[in-house]
Amino acid sequence: MNIKRCGMKKFSIFIILLFILFFSAQAQELNVEIKPESVGQGKTLVIYLESPGTLKNLEAEFLEKEIRFYEVGKYRYRAILGIPLTTESERHNILFRIKTEDGLKIEWKETVQVKKRVFKKEFLSIPPEKSKHLTSKYLGKEGRKIRKVYKREERKQLWEERFILPAEGWISSPFGAYRVYNKGKASWRHKGVDIANLEGTEILAPNSGIVVFSEDMKVHGGTIIVSHGQGIFSILSHLKERLVRKGEGVKRGQLIGLMGQTGLATGSHLHWGLCASGVVVDPLEWTKKKIGD
Numbered sequence: 517m518n519i520k521r522c523g524m525k526k527f528s529i530f531i532i533l534l535f536i537l538f539f540s541a542q543a544q545e546l547n548v549e550i551k552p553e554s555v556g557q558g559k560t561l562v563i564y565l566e567s568p569g570t571l572k573n574l575e576a577e578f579l580e581k582e583i584r585f586y587e588v589g590k591y592r593y594r595a596i597l598g599i600p601l602t603t604e605s606e607r608h609n610i611l612f613r614i615k616t617e618d619g620l621k622i623e624w625k626e627t628v629q630v631k632k633r634v635f636k637k638e639f640l641s642i643p644p645e646k647s648k649h650l651t652s653k654y655l656g657k658e659g660r661k662i663r664k665v666y667k668r669e670e671r672k673q674l675w676e677e678r679f680i681l682p683a684e685g686w687i688s689s690p691f692g693a694y695r696v697y698n699k700g701k702a703s704w705r706h707k708g709v710d711i712a713n714l715e716g717t718e719i720l721a722p723n724s725g726i727v728v729f730s731e732d733m734k735v736h737g738g739t740i741i742v743s744h745g746q747g748i749f750s751i752l753s754h755l756k757e758r759l760v761r762k763g764e765g766v767k768r769g770q771l772i773g774l775m776g777q778t779g780l781a782t783g784s785h786l787h788w789g790l791c792a793s794g795v796v797v798d799p800l801e802w803t804k805k806k807i808g809d
């Protein structure tokens with residue numbers, strides 16, 4: 517009896533040891549890459565995860581939001597995240613929970629440093645006939661409409677290379693600027709970059725994708741939204757003319773519209789916004805380097 521019990525004990529220790537060895541081997545072979553290690557407010561963060569096998573459940577959380585991963589190669593997963601402009605400049609946790617093919621559950625955390633950035637403060641004056649839109653119902657209505665479009669799922673990556681500037685001209689207002697309208701009647705952050713030039717200047721698709729929205733609105737004016745896939749969207753606003761329709765595929769550099777000053781605009785310009793994982797980010801960063809490989 518004793519021997520048997522002893523044997524059983526040995527056997528169960530052996531099993532536990534095997535389990536620990538297996539578990540640590542699995543954990544060791546998991547490769548996590550976070551780029552960059554320290555990221556600025558309003559910038560883009562890319563997370564790669566490589567595993568020795570298929571991951572059944574890959575869940576991750578950052579800033580109390582679920583992270584969406586896409587398979588970008590064999591056992592290679594990628595998430596592209598926007599860092600909200602208002603994120604505290606400190607170290608933040610990224611929590612990972614995975615389940616391997618063998619049913620092993622592994623949980624761990626990584627950290628990422630968010631850096632403070634200095635943003636411009638701008639004071640703008642909107643003429644009386646347009647200023648009613650500053651606090652009007654249209655603003656909220658359009659915002660909700662756009663956020664709904666950003667929820668559209670497109671599993672494939674449609675962008676290629678770096679993004680291009682969608683119009684020639686000069687940057688009349690940078691991303692993230694604090695905007696104070698009509699002596700403080702309204703204020704918010706600038707959620708894109710403004711490129712100013714003459715009315716009728718060509719607007720090009722900043723990258724390839726599918727047109728998921730093409731409409732005229734009161735505040736945003738003539739607006740096109742292009743889905744570049746995997747949660748990345750471009751919004752192009754204040755257009756004089758829209759030359760593409762919803763559902764059309766567009767190529768990087770393709771003519772899609774003409775610059776104007778429709779909606780709540782103080783002059784002819786293009787507003788270009790970029791959205792990553794539901795968060796607005798600095799579009800110019802995407803023109804300087806290729807994000808995602």
Ligand SMILES: [Zn+2]
Nearest residue numbers: 708709710787
């Ligand atoms: Zn703008």
